[in-house]
Amino acid sequence: MGTAPPGLLSWQPRTLSPSHLNYEKLRKSTARKHQHSRHSKTNNVGVTTRRAHLAKWCSQSQRRFRDREYGKSKEGIISPLTLDPLNLPNRWKESGLPELVHRKVQHHRYVCCAADNGAVFSYADLGANGAYNSKDHEGNGSAVHAEGQTFVLRMLLFWKTLRTFLPNGKWWLDIERQHQRSYNITFTGAMSRLWVLVSPDKLIIGFAFTALVIAALSEITIPHFVAAMIFSAQKGMTSDFYNNAKLLVTMACTYGLFSGIRGGCFGIANQILVKRMREKLFFTLLSQDIAFFDAESVGALTSRLGSDCQQVSRIIGNDLNIMFRNGLQGLGAFVYLLSLSWQLALTTLGVCSLMWFLTRIYGRYQKRTARFAQDSIASANEVAEEAFSLLRVVRTFGTEKEEAARYSKWLKKLMEINFRQNIAYGFSTLSSCTLYHSTQVVALIIGGGFVMSGQISAEKLTKFILYSEWVVHSTWWVGDHWASLMQAIGASEKVFQLLDLPPSEQMTSGGLILPDVKGCIQFVDISFNYPTRPKARILQNVNLTINPGELVAVVGLSGSGKSTLVSLLLRLYEPTIGQVVVDGVPLKELDIKWFREQVGVVSQEPRLFSMDIASNIAYGCGGNIKQSEIERAAKLANAHEFISSLPDGYKTIVDNSRLSGGQKQRIAIARALIRNPAILILDEATSALDAESEHLVQKALERAMRGDGDKNKRTVLVIAHRLSTIRAADRIVVMTNGQVAEMGSHDELIKLDGEYARLTKRQLSTLAQ
Numbered sequence: 125m126g127t128a129p130p131g132l133l134s135w136q137p138r139t140l141s142p143s144h145l146n147y148e149k150l151r152k153s154t155a156r157k158h159q160h161s162r163h164s165k166t167n168n169v170g171v172t173t174r175r176a177h178l179a180k181w182c183s184q185s186q187r188r189f190r191d192r193e194y195g196k197s198k199e200g201i202i203s204p205l206t207l208d209p210l211n212l213p214n215r216w217k218e219s220g221l222p223e224l225v226h227r228k229v230q231h232h233r234y235v236c237c238a239a240d241n242g243a244v245f246s247y248a249d250l251g252a253n254g255a256y257n258s259k260d261h262e263g264n265g266s267a268v269h270a271e272g273q274t275f276v277l278r279m280l281l282f283w284k285t286l287r288t289f290l291p292n293g294k295w296w297l298d299i300e301r302q303h304q305r306s307y308n309i310t311f312t313g314a315m316s317r318l319w320v321l322v323s324p325d326k327l328i329i330g331f332a333f334t335a336l337v338i339a340a341l342s343e344i345t346i347p348h349f350v351a352a353m354i355f356s357a358q359k360g361m362t363s364d365f366y367n368n369a370k371l372l373v374t375m376a377c378t379y380g381l382f383s384g385i386r387g388g389c390f391g392i393a394n395q396i397l398v399k400r401m402r403e404k405l406f407f408t409l410l411s412q413d414i415a416f417f418d419a420e421s422v423g424a425l426t427s428r429l430g431s432d433c434q435q436v437s438r439i440i441g442n443d444l445n446i447m448f449r450n451g452l453q454g455l456g457a458f459v460y461l462l463s464l465s466w467q468l469a470l471t472t473l474g475v476c477s478l479m480w481f482l483t484r485i486y487g488r489y490q491k492r493t494a495r496f497a498q499d500s501i502a503s504a505n506e507v508a509e510e511a512f513s514l515l516r517v518v519r520t521f522g523t524e525k526e527e528a529a530r531y532s533k534w535l536k537k538l539m540e541i542n543f544r545q546n547i548a549y550g551f552s553t554l555s556s557c558t559l560y561h562s563t564q565v566v567a568l569i570i571g572g573g574f575v576m577s578g579q580i581s582a583e584k585l586t587k588f589i590l591y592s593e594w595v596v597h598s599t600w601w602v603g604d605h606w607a608s609l610m611q612a613i614g615a616s617e618k619v620f621q622l623l624d625l626p627p628s629e630q631m632t633s634g635g636l637i638l639p640d641v642k643g644c645i646q647f648v649d650i651s652f653n654y655p656t657r658p659k660a661r662i663l664q665n666v667n668l669t670i671n672p673g674e675l676v677a678v679v680g681l682s683g684s685g686k687s688t689l690v691s692l693l694l695r696l697y698e699p700t701i702g703q704v705v706v707d708g709v710p711l712k713e714l715d716i717k718w719f720r721e722q723v724g725v726v727s728q729e730p731r732l733f734s735m736d737i738a739s740n741i742a743y744g745c746g747g748n749i750k751q752s753e754i755e756r757a758a759k760l761a762n763a764h765e766f767i768s769s770l771p772d773g774y775k776t777i778v779d780n781s782r783l784s785g786g787q788k789q790r791i792a793i794a795r796a797l798i799r800n801p802a803i804l805i806l807d808e809a810t811s812a813l814d815a816e817s818e819h820l821v822q823k824a825l826e827r828a829m830r831g832d833g834d835k836n837k838r839t840v841l842v843i844a845h846r847l848s849t850i851r852a853a854d855r856i857v858v859m860t861n862g863q864v865a866e867m868g869s870h871d872e873l874i875k876l877d878g879e880y881a882r883l884t885k886r887q888l889s890t891l892a893q
C-alpha cells in the first residue's frame with residue numbers, strides 16, 4: 125500500500141453529505157458566490173473563482189471516469205492506491221462506482237479525490253495561499269486524468285504569480301510597506317540636483333555636448349552616403365561615386381574623432397560628479413546630530429556613499445550621453461524620412477510612439493525596483509559591516525554560519541528584486557524587438573507598393589529602410605537608457621534624501637567664545653530622554669554644580685545615567701528640560717567647536733584612527749603641533765616608554781586592534797592632555813584594564829588631574845566603577861535611576877551609610893573573596 129495523499133487519511137466519513145457530492149450544486153453555488161463577490165468587490169473574488177474552477181474540474185473528472193477515458197489514456201501512469209479500509213467511507217466500498225468527493229479542510233482549502241472502489245486516483249489541493257496544485261495519488265505532479273483543466277489551473281496559477289510582480293501587484297505593496305518612504309524624486313528634480321553638482325565644471329560638460337552633437341550628426345549622414353555610393357555605382361556615375369566616397373570617409377573620421385572626445389569628456393564629468401556627490405554626502409552625514417547616528421546604521425550609510433553614488437554616476441556618463449546622442453540622431457533621421465515620404469515616416473512614428481510608451485512604463489518599474497534593490501544592498505552591507513567589526517565576537521561564539529545566513533537573507537531579497545527586474549527587462553526587450561522589426565516589415569510592404577506604383581524610387585525606399593531602422597533603433601536606445609536612468613534615479617533617491625538633511629544646528633550657529641575657561645560647570649534641573657527612546661526618561665531633575673578646579677567623581681549602578689551626563693556636557697545631545705551652564709553661560713550660547721577644544725575626554729573604550737601614533741595623539745589639534753609637544757603629552761600619559769620601544773616609535777601605524785587596551789588608553793590620555801584642557805572628563809577610563817595597566821594609567825590620570833606643570837588646576841569630572849580610584853575626589857556624586865541620590869566626600873558618604881556606602885562595601889567584599 126502506498127502513501128496516502130496529505131489530508132486523506134485524516135478524512136472523516138461524517139463530513140460527507142449528499143450535498144457535498146453534488147458537483148452541479150457546488151458549481152452553481154460557487155458561481156453565485158463568485159458573482160456576488162464581483163459585485164460586492166470583496167476579497168473573496170479569488171477564492172470563489174478558484175472554487176468555481178474546482179467544481180468544474182470535479183464534474184469533468186467524474187464524466188471522464190464514467191466514459192472510461194481515464195483508464196485508456198493514462199495507462200501506466202496511474203497506480204491506484206488503496207486506502208486504509210478503516211478510514212474509508214462505507215459508500216466508497218459499497219458503490220463500486222467511481223465517485224468524486226470533496227471536502228472542505230480549512231476556510232478555503234479543498235481536497236478533491238477521484239475514487240473508484242476505494243481507490244484514489246488523484247486529488248487537487250487548493251492551498252490557503254491560493255496556489256492550485258493538482259496531483260496524482262502519490263502527490264506527484266499534476267492530476268493526470270484532467271490535463272485539460274490542469275492546464276487552465278496552471279495558467280491561473282501563473283497569472284496569479286505574474287500579477288504579484290506587475291506594478292501595483294501584491295509583492296510591490298508588501299515591499300513598499302516594508303520600505304516606507306515619503307521622499308520621491310522626479311526626473312527634473314534629479315537633473316537639477318545633478319546640474320548643481322557638475323555645474324562648476326561647465327567647460328568639460330560643454331566640450332562633451334559639442335563633441336556629442338558633431339559625432340551624432342556626422343554618424344547620421346553615413347547611411348545616406350552608403351546608399352548614394354551603391355546607387356551611383358549601379359548607375360555608372362563615377363564622379364558622384366568618388367565624391368560620395370570622400371564624404372563618407374570624412375564623416376566616418378569626424379564621427380570617430382568626436383566620439384572619442386565625447387566619451388572622454390563624459391567620463392571625466394562622471395568622475396567629477398561622483399566625487400562631488402560623495403564629498404557632499406560625507407560632509408552632510410558628518411554634520412548630523414549624534415541622535416541621527418543612533419537611528420542609522422554605519423553599514424547602511426557607507427553603502428549609500430559607495431554603491432548608491434556609483435549608481436548615480438551612470439546618469440551622466442552613460443544614460444544622458446546615449447539618450448542625447450540617439451535622440452539627436454533619431455530626430456535627424458526622422459526629418460530625413462519626412463523628406464523621403466511623409467506617409468512612410470508617419471508609420472515609423474506610430475511604431476516609435478508605441479515603443480516609447482512601453483518604455484515609459486518599464487522605466488517607472490525600474491525606478492521602483494532600483495530603490496528597493498539599493499535598500500537591500502544597504503541592509504546587506506549593514507550586516508557585513510557589523511560582522512566584520514565584531515569579528516572577534518563572531519569567532520569566539522562560532523556564529524560564522526549564522527552571520528552568513530543573516531547576510532544571505534538580504535542577498536535573497538536582492539535576488540528576488542533582480543529576478544523581477546530581469547523578467548520586466550525580458551518583456552521590454554520582447555516588445556522592443558517585435559516593434560523594431562515590425563517597422564521594417566510595414567515600411568517594406570507599404571514602400572514596396574509605392575515603388576511598384578512608381579511613387580518613389582528603389583533608391584529612396586532603400587534610404588528609407590536604412591533611416592527608419594535608425595529612427596527605431598534610436599527610440600529603442602533612448603527608451604533603454606531612459607529605463608536605466610530611471611533605475612539610477614530610483615537608486616539615488618536615498619542619497620538625495622540624505623543630501624537634503626539640514627546640518628545640525630550646532631554646526632551652523634556660531635556662539636560666544638570666552639576669553640578663558642575657569643571650568644565652572646552647572647547642570648541646572650536637567651531631565652533627558654534619548655531621541656530614539658522618547659518614552660524612557662534617562663535623567664530626572666539633575667542639579668549639580670562643579671566648581672573650577674574641583675575633582676568630582678560620579679558613581680552609580682550601571683545604567684544610572686553617568687555617561688549621559690557627560691554627553692550632555694559635551695552637547696552631543698540637548699537636554700529635554702533644563703540646561704548646562706559653563707562659567708555662567710548656557711552651553712547653547714557658546715561656540716560649541718571652541719568649547720569642545722577646551723575639554724579633554726578619555727572614554728572607557730578609546731578608539732584610535734588608522735594612522736601613526738603621533739597623528740593619533742595630535743588628533744584635532746590642527747597641523748601646528750611640534751613633536752616635542754606630542755612627546756610631552758605622551759610622557760604625562762605614561763605612554764612615551766612603550767611608544768619609544770616600538771620599531772617605528774611615534775611613526776608606528778596603529779588602529780583599534782594593534783595595541784593592548786592599556787596602551788590605547790594611554791594614547792587616548794595623551795590625546796586629551798595635549799590640548800591642555802581646562803576641563804578633563806574621564807569616563808571609566810580604567811575599568812577595562814588589568815592591574816598593571818591600571819596602575820600605569822591611574823598614575824597618568826592622577827598627573828593629568830593635578831594639571832602637572834600647568835598653571836591652572838583643571839576641573840575634572842570622573843566617572844568610575846572602581847570606587848578605590850576616586851577616594852581622593854573633592855566630591856562624590858552618587859546617581860541612581862537618573863537622579864542624584866547622594867553627594868559629598870568619601871568620608872561623608874561612608875558616614876551617611878547610604879547607597880555609596882553599600883556600593884563600597886559590596887566592592888570590598890568582592891575583592892576580599
Ligand SMILES: Nc1ncnc2c1ncn2[C@@H]1O[C@H](COP(=O)(O)OP(=O)(O)OP(=O)(O)O)[C@@H](O)[C@H]1O
Binds near residue numbers: 418684686688
Ligand atoms: N544612544 C542611546 N540611545 C538610547 N538609549 C541610550 C543611549 N545611550 C544610553 N542609553 C540608555 O540610557 C541609560 C543610561 O545609560 P548611561 O550610559 O548613561 O549609563 P551609565 O550609568 O553610564 O552606565 P555604565 O556605567 O554601564 O556605563 C541606559 O538605560 C541606556 O540603555
